[in-house]
């Protein structure tokens with residue numbers, strides 16, 4: 387369904403993303419994890435064709451969605467895809483919802499635009515989707531405005547908009563960060579159910595390894611703008627190969643607190659302005675040798691898994 391190969395993104399002379407490779411099959415949930423600034427959102431924005439137009443651009447690599455190359459797609463074709471075959475759910479519902487329009491009108495508009503539905507049919511579609519999302523009294527909710535709803539409800543409406551045109555792929559970029567813990571769990575469960583019911587593919591971007599463990603089939607670990615390890619979730623958790631992944635998995639708190647971030651590894655993620663030579667993780671790596679300071683390790687594939695490390699596997 388989605389195949390991202392060796393993707394690189396630059397803003398002028400700054401190159402925050404490179405060597406991002408992964409694929410996602412129909413009916414599958416793929417997690418993207420990594421510390422803040424590791425390039426998760428840039429990856430999502432590249433797929434959606436939403437890099438800031440002024441200077442952000444894909445400099446190499448390819449993104450193929452259902453047989454179609456996206457990196458060379460023109461804006462009008464992208465408009466059909468976005469919100470149509472690919473639904474996007476962002477972190478803050480208020481960036482997706484118009485405060486001045488009724489909920490129903492906003493969700494209806496997606497099906498009217500992308501599926502050419504008549505108004506009445508679109509409303510029936512909206513009510514149906516709100517019902518699926520376990521929103522009580524959907525017809526009534528359609529008449530409300532965003533400010534009349536709780537954060538969790540607003541995020542459900544954003545999910546409804548992402549679903550309204552019956553997409554094949556959902557991209558959720560930290561869909562629960564703005565919500566409190568119990569609501570977070572509900573939304574994640576909802577997304578999980580949707581994938582199963584509708585056979586959607588879901589790209590789930592998160593800081594939270596416990597969410598990955600609960601919901602994802604496979605996971606991509608990002609570090610400093612690169613995909614450094616990926617594989618089936620069980621393999622990654624049981625037998626991580628990259629020292630960074632080993633550290634991540636090793637520091638999953640047993641009782642994860644609200645909004646807790648993956649910052650328990652000594653040192654900080656380098657920013658794009660001071661990416662080190664060679665392997666970008668080497669300054670924080672307990673296993674680094676000379677080669678790591680000069681040669682960028684490539685992703686080495688092994689069946690469904692891949693890792694980019696000169697000394698993959700050896701445990702810490």
Ligand SMILES: Nc1ncnc2c1ncn2[C@@H]1O[C@H](COP(=O)(O)OP(=O)(O)OP(=O)(O)O)[C@@H](O)[C@H]1O
Nearest residue numbers: 397402421422423424425426427428429438657658
């Ligand atoms: N418009 C931009 N111009 C220049 N650099 C940018 C721009 N947008 C993002 N970056 C850089 O790209 C890198 C990756 O950013 P990105 O937003 O993808 O991180 P992230 O993994 O989503 O982090 P977070 O978990 O905080 O959301 C960062 O170093 C950031 O500074």
Ligand SMILES: [Mg+2]
Nearest residue numbers: 426427428559
């Ligand atoms: Mg982000």
